[in-house]
Amino acid sequence: EPEVTQTPSHQVTQMGQEVILRCxxxxxxxxxxWYRQILGQKVEFLVSFYNNEISEKSEIFDDQFSVERPDxxxxxxxxxxxxxxxxxMYFCASSEALHLARVHTDTQYFGPGTRLTVL
Amino acid sequence: QQPVQSPQAVILREGEDAVINCSSSKALYSVHWYRQKHGEAPVFLMILLKGGEQKGHEKISASFNEKKQQSSLYLTASQLSYSGTYFCGTRDGNSGYALNFGKGTSLLVTP
Known part of the structure; x- marks a missing residue:
């Protein structure tokens, strides 16, 4: 069965460094x-992306964040x-979006996540 | 605005039933239920749409009361594998295609 994959599974970085999470x-x-989940808390929406541009973003998704579909x-x-x-934990998800008018009814399939630890 | 889930936690014996509720103060287009096991990704269970359409697992049932903006997930004859945290994600007129998740309901099924 097709699935969303993410790399790396765990990333440790120093404060101030740049990281790239892949999906x-x-x-x-x-x-x-992209969604994120702080340990023990709920899953929070960050950003959605369609047709090579950002569709929506939350307040969390500020100027330090960016998304790209490089290929x-x-x-x-x-x-x-x-x-x-x-x-x-950062989760990537995807949905079919065959009919834009019904994207709100699409199932979102989540990847296994990347655990980001900033020291 | 995030939906409110209840209860926060449930402990069941194998074979018992449980109901998990999700409510919102906003008119909803759809409710999506996910189960997450510790350290894993949320796994899709069920989607309920405005108008009554449903998509999801055969062994899991849920309801969506559009007037009350509430959804309930029914877990019958629970199995050990049902243990995990259950999240409802909702879409309303302001959330676009993003899902607003509740804080989750932790379910533990014991032998």
Missing amino acids: VPISNHLYFY GSNFTLKIRSTKLEDSA
């Missing part, structure tokens, strides 16, 4: 998302200057 969405999916398969989240509070 390979399900191959025929067109809508991509036909990868979807990346870059955090430019990491802070201690960026430590969290």
Whole structure:
């Protein structure tokens, strides 16, 4: 069964460093998302991406964050200057988006996550 | 705005039933239920749409009361594998295609 994959599974970095989290969405999916989950808390939406541009973003997704689809398969989240509070599990998700009018009914499939630890 | 889930935690014996609730103060387009086991990704269980359409697992049932903006997930004859944290994610008129998740309900099924 097709699945979303993410690399690395765990990333440790120093405060102020840049990190890039990578995701390979399900191959025929067109809508991509990043969520994060701070340990023990709920899953929070960061950003969605469609047709090579950001569709929506939350208040969390400030100027230190950026997303990119550098090629036909990868979807990346870059955090430019990491802070201690960026430590969290970052999940990538994708959905089919065959019919834009019904994207709100699409199932989002989540990847296994990247655990980011900022020291 | 995040939905409110109840209860926060449930402990069951194998074979018992449970109901997990999710409510919102906003008119909802859809409710999505996920189960997450410790250290793993959320796994899709069920989607309930405005108008009554449902998509999801055969062994899991759920309801969506559009007037009350509430959804309930019914876990019957629970198995040990049902243990995990259950999240509801909702879409309303302001959230676009993003999901707003509740804080989760922790379910533990014991032998």
